[in-house]
């Protein structure tokens with residue numbers, strides 16, 4: 049039996065429109081281990097939803113292969129779908145019924161035991177609010193009820209497409225805690241997101257995709273790499289002048305607010321020395337811990353560290369990278385995310 053909950057090989061899907069063919073997924077190799085939370089990361093339009101839809105038999109793959117728990121998809125989907133729960137779009141609930149009543153109706157419809165309703169309300173932290181009307185729920189609670197609904201049949205694999213979209217920080221935290229709990233119960237949770245910091249806090253393993261291709265995969269810590277990437281935030285009075293000096297020295301950087309984020313610096317003192325020699329005095333020098341946002345920028349701009357993260361797999365190395373700006377050019381940030389914590 050396969051060790052993997054999900055495996056795709058050379059998966060491909062293009063969409064044809066008036067403007068010509070548009071890549072949805074382009075030769076995607078995805079491997080999701082069984083048990084725990086797997087973050088499926090990529091910017092908007094990178095192919096996450098298309099992949100999930102293909103796995104659920106909602107969109108046809110053009111070529112390549114997919115397996116869920118070792119079963120060929122879509123051919124064996126009917127055999128395995130009972131083990132899969134998914135939220136791809138917001139499900140519809142009756143607004144004037146309580147969350148519990150909605151789940152009881154659903155349980156009846158799918159043949160799940162009624163006793164399961166109490167358990168899933170508990171798992172999603174809704175036990176106290178189960179008797180309240182659905183229409184009075186916060187967005188986060190509505191989303192947790194959607195998760196509760198997928199849990200009714202006790203699936204081994206849960207697939208959530210951007211489950212925190214539109215939620216406030218409290219709602220995001222609730223969903224994160226719910227996913228963590230499900231992973232700890234031994235289920236496999238595949239959660240897609242374009243917000244790296246969010247997934248970093250909950251996922252055990254991640255796959256990062258860009259333009260329909262796998263860029264990196266592995267355990268979160270390995271993909272980030274403790275010693276893989278170093279960056280330093282440099283605050284100077286005249287960033288343009290500092291940029292010229294750094295470029296001349298062959299250093300890689302990008303704007304970071306009013307400062308510059310310089311990559312691949314082993315010794316931050318080198319930057320102060322370089323800039324001071326040019327008459328530019330540094331007023332901030334902050335070493336930054338590498339986070340997924342950083343890793344993502346490396347992978348998608350082709351500005352990568354040129355090394356395989358320890359234990360992780362840098363999938364970009366053997367494929368043509370997306371158009372890379374020349375080294376030293378400021379790289380515009382393309383993904384959401386704030387300052388590394």
Ligand SMILES: Nc1ncnc2c1ncn2[C@@H]1O[C@H](COP(=O)(O)OP(=O)(O)OP(=O)(O)O)[C@@H](O)[C@H]1O
Pocket residue numbers: 063064065070071072073090091092093094095096097098099242
């Ligand atoms: N039904 C469709 N018709 C035409 N193009 C589509 C369709 N669905 C997706 N695409 C295109 O395929 C590419 C991948 O889209 P997809 O929705 O899979 O990405 P995503 O990573 O899920 O993005 P998001 O985070 O915005 O949901 C995009 O360029 C998108 O415009």
